[in-house]
Amino acid sequence: MPIRSRIRAALATLLISGPMLVQPLAAQSLPNVGAGLPNLGGTEREELSPAMERRLGEQIMRDLRQDPDYLDDAPTLEYLNNFGNTLVSARPEVRGDASFDFFFFAVRDGSLNAFALPGGFIGVHSGLLLAAQNESELASVLAHEIGHVAQRHIARMLGAQRQDMLVPLASLLLGALAARSSPDVAMASVMGGQGLAIQRQLNFSRDAEREADRVGLQILDAGAYDTSGMVAFFGRLQTATRNYGEGIPAYLQSHPLTTERIADIQARIRQQRYHQHADNIDFYLIRARVRVLQNDNPQGWRDAAKIFETELAPKTRVQTAAAKYGLALIALRQGDAARAQSLLDEARAAALKDAEPLASLGVEIRLAANQTDAALKQSAAAREAFPLSRDIASQYADALIAAGKIDEAVRYLRDQSQLYREDARVQQRLAKAYATQGKQALQHLALAESYAIKGSLPAALDQLQIARRAPDASFYDQSIIDARERELKAQRLEEMKQNKEGKNKP
Template identity: 65%
Template sequence: MLAAGLLHGAPSPAQAQGLPNLGDTEREELSPVMERKLGEQIMRQIKRNRDYLDDMPVQEYLNDLGNNLLSTRPEARGEAQYDFFFFAVRDPMLNAFALPGGFIGVHSGLVLAAQNESELASVMAHEIGHVAQRHIARMLGKQRQDMLIPLAGMILGALAASSSPDAGIGIMMGSQGLAMQRQLNFSREAEREADRIGLDILRDAGYETTGMINFFGRLQQATRGYNDTMPAYLRSHPLTSERIADIEARTRDLRYRQRADGLDLPVIQARMRVLQANSGQGLVEAEQAFRRQVQQNTRTSLVAGNYGLAMVALRQGDTAKAQTYIDAARTVLKDGAPKKGNLALTSLAIEVRLAARQTQEAVAEAEVARKQFPISRGIVRQYADALLAAGRTDDAVNFLRDQTAIYRSEPELFDRLAKGYAEQGRQALQHMALAEGYALRGSLPAALDQLSIARRAPDASFYDQSIIDAREREFKERRLEELKQEKEGL
């Protein structure tokens, strides 16, 4: 059902009844700050799901695209100035969804179906529209005199939707009971509003507004038979034809703008095709598709096709063949005299070097990449991995200490720092770093366990003990607050 349109956030929890009144009957159930906290809690659950694509090149591409859209409309971040996070889930369905507080997910099938960047951007702009208009908080206002679902129902619905939209909406329906009809009516209004906001964002960011019309048209074709058999009152999104007509009316007088895409989307699509393949047959089919792509002999098809073949070879453990394909893609890039390199291709080159145990080459690749892509967090992690793999433990630890001091919200950095401390034999610091990683992932009991181990470590200094005491107090307070919220809400 949800593949016919775009899935936006699920309803919010019953415990929100005790939150501050903001003076608006449609917003008093959920403040922007609590909306963000709720989104973070749901994301911690989603990240544990096997279909969550924890892949840095994909994440960085989606977040670069999303933040480019937001840069033209900073007010879309709302009064709480949400730091949006865009992510992907492994699912062939054409779908996307927004969660509370600025978290936006897209299905891998949707990314693969996009024929250009404007089409993908149109979907993401639509979801930004949902968040900007705070549709989830407003939905709570609509529900207040009906029923409110518990947090568990919301999380289960979001998780199920990441792998099966039908299952997701089924869980949400079971949680809502008699409030469903009112909620769906509101949802239709929200979808139109998100379309309007998204179209404005798309236009201002320099993308083709026809991208939204074209993509919705293909959605309509792909789901026509499915929609025709669906009861109207269960359609949580307006008919695609209605939305297309509305968008066409809004764009009729706009000047047509053609946008030349780069290589980023085709390369990410190649990567995602391999990541989505969950069987040997799927990998074989992906390889065949990449070979056909290379045969097209255009600059884009040569780079993306060779990239995909390198991904397949790496998945099969043939690092020499993977390196050959990477070299072929890089040759095409060089001949095309690009203004900048391709982040995903550069990242894959480092990945192949590490897999081949060519550690010195991996360090050299990563050092060049850090200068070429100075804000890439994925390259930072790969540089640390290369230093550790090359036995340059002290350099890795010093680098990671600096990184964790600046970027304290990345548990992956603390994991690598813990590995470095372990290789140095610094037990207390190892377990303190592990504690930080667990805490950032929301696993406070595990974080407290690691602090207890660190406290008993023979090399724990007086200074270490002081830090352990402070962090332990903070984690315990946060854990008590969590237990209180669980008790009140569930």
């Protein structure tokens, strides 16, 4: 068996709505968060520092973004982060002393699951997004995972280990995300001595799960979501777990979704006021989008189209709009821009109002059809309607480049790079615009920044060397290259030093 498969299998149980922890954890004291929760251990225990926790999470994410199952889709990421950070804003204290910036993302996986990674990174399976029947149910799962981060369960779990183990552990954590493809292999590897030790080390305790539930309920209540959504969704998870029978995957076997836990949630809900939450149409549109992208191939499109056809009659206007939107996306995937546009028009008519995913797909269709003037006009209008959308902003830059307005695109992207310094896509688009202008030095400088943002320091340094040798590199450009090279080399040396120290320590 390849070592990568063994690593993936050994950590299958990390994929969580909530695994178990063998050793009790120390509960973190956050103002007004977790009041009345069980004390999971002494606060004097060593824990992973917030800075190290965040760095570990960033390292995992750098590798995870290269995985083909990472759903790198701008509208989906836009919705999840808007939605997730709205939950965080309802209880700002969940950021803790570290003031974590939460990041929400999706992976292609048909199972009902979500998981938290160190430092505020929260992943959702595509199957969970499709199974959630309303925003309150989705909110209940995300709020639960936010609870794990807020109470720093992972940090406290890893803190008992030597910090010099964190670099190899990051690659092990990443490996867990792919274990779902082969449960039999996973079980075989988990039975190994080292694999079993790691599995036990990375499980959450039942107490930690209940703590995350209770923090999650506080977030739902503060955000005016229907807290009964947590019971409904976790009940469905419990049913799904029973349906696996004897062949239940390891990560579900260790999932402490007990009747006692659900009863505890129900008891707390009775003490809270009821909120009737009105779902945003974006929720239904993104679910339709994820259904298409979950199996992004001709057979997957046909299967999704059948589901959308059944949802057309008789359904609500919102459901009709979502189904038409999904069919429009399928038509675009099949290369039929005209049909995609017709279906999108029908979706907009059913929705009665525009929504960000509808506007985004409209621009996507125009760009695919090489209708550059229409794409530029629509993206400009969408930018006015949704000024905070990074997806729409990116499409506007694409439309400027496609329309040949390169100088304007460069000015716009430079402004965007100042607003979103950690967005590699802005730098990639800037590199494309510079390439169109024939500015080689600036093109490779922008590419270097995009690689640096993604954590690929060797590739970033290579791009700086190419920029240095560019025939149009000015004295000013050379000064920027020199300064940036010193910064990245220092960062690279520090990483190599930490890795070496980690390997040499007993």
